[in-house]
Amino acid sequence: MKVEYIHPFIKATENTFQEVIRISINAGSPYVYQGNKDLMEVSAIIGLAGEAQGAVILSFEKESCLKISKNFTGIDSQHIDENVTDAIGEIVNIIAGNAKEGLMQYRIYISLPKVIIGSADLRMPKNTPTITVPFQSDLGSFNLTVGLRDDPS
Secondary structure, three states: OOHHHHHHHHHHHHHHHHHHOOOOEEEOOOEEOOHHHHOOOEEEEEEEEEOEEEEEEEEEOHHHHHHHHHHHHOOOOOOOOHHHHHHHHHHHHHHHHHHHHOOHHHOEEEOOOEEEEOOOOOOOOOOOOEEEEEEEEOOEEEEEEEEEEEOOO
16 A cells, blocks of 8 residues: 555544544554454444545444544443444544545545444455554544555556
């Protein structure tokens, strides 16, 4: 994966959590995506199309998901409900939209977010380099996974 693909997503994640959700986060060392091992209980995915194609996944443990959702919306949910899934979907949408600015030269289009609860088998398209960046915060940990490749056409 080109380094210029991943940095806009890391920066957008840091900015979104600091400015919108009002918590600081720390990025860990990026590593090659390990499939379902990198996915947690709640995952939000957005497809990317255009001159570069792929997906962005934000994946949370249940407790960190609930806490981050509450910080974002002000609604205190005790379990993963519609308010929580909407909040997590909106967060990944904000991240993808902000990262898109750093990728303007690729004319990337983003899909609507899809939130998946529980175990899922999310696979990136073949030959799509995919990187996971673990994040830590006072509200819990989560993973950002970005898979992006140049359009072969």
